[in-house]
Amino acid sequence: MTNYIFKKENHQYLEVGKIICLARTYKKHAKEMKSKVPKEPLLFLKPSSSVIFDNQNIKKPEMSECLHHEIELGIVISKKCKNISRKHALDYVLGYCVCIDVTARDIQTIAKKNGWPWSISKGFDTFAPIGNIILKDDFINPNDCDLLLKVNGEIRQNSNTKNMVFTIQEIISFISKIMTLERGDLIMTGTPEGVSEIKKDDMIEAYLNGSCEIKTYVE
Secondary structure (H helix, E strand, C coil), rough: CEEEEEEEEEHHHCCCEEEEECCCHHHHHHHHHHHHCCCCEEEEEEEEHHCCCCCCCCCCCCCCCCCECCCEEEECCCEEECCCCCHHHHEEEEEEEECCCCCEEHHHHHHHCCCCCCHHHCCCCCCEEEEEEEEHHHCCCCCCCCEEEEECCCCEEEEEHHHEEHHHHHHHHHHHHHCCCCCCEEECCCCCCCCCCCCCCEEEEEEECCCEEEEEECC
16 A cells, blocks of 8 residues: 655645664664663664554554563655765655654564664654644744653653754665665654653544644554
């Protein structure tokens, strides 16, 4: 099934391209995961088939017994770019959205202990709930925006992108030096501290700058 990010302007829809994710971009989250903060952005990929939207449900896979939520700021790319500077990085942004990086933590833990890739733990269907795009011109500052996640009404994650190790400009520029970014590509910028387990029938709400952009349940 083709997945689309809703673009509010003119009620258009934009097909999701590749999903580039970052790990350990908040010091406190790296600490809670007992990991070191990288000197450069640490990247991994999610398939576009993992995307769901508001009021669609996360499906717990049979292979995992422990799912974790990770709220993140998403960056949607507006046009093709390669080797762009930090100064011009935001020129290639269409807008921003709130995302949840769902992780099969038990699968990831085993993979890390054995030195294996942990793409499986991030790549199941429904493991990337995302909200509607807030167009760049309607967004105040991606380097200073609030992220809040609740599970069954209880606050689990509450932070701000100003606590990130890297700026949004640094992230986009770095990724563009590795791979060509194209229209519709989504960058998930990493999660702050407070990740925890989610279980069947849990209700998850993710907020970006005070507005509820995602509501989803775990099946």
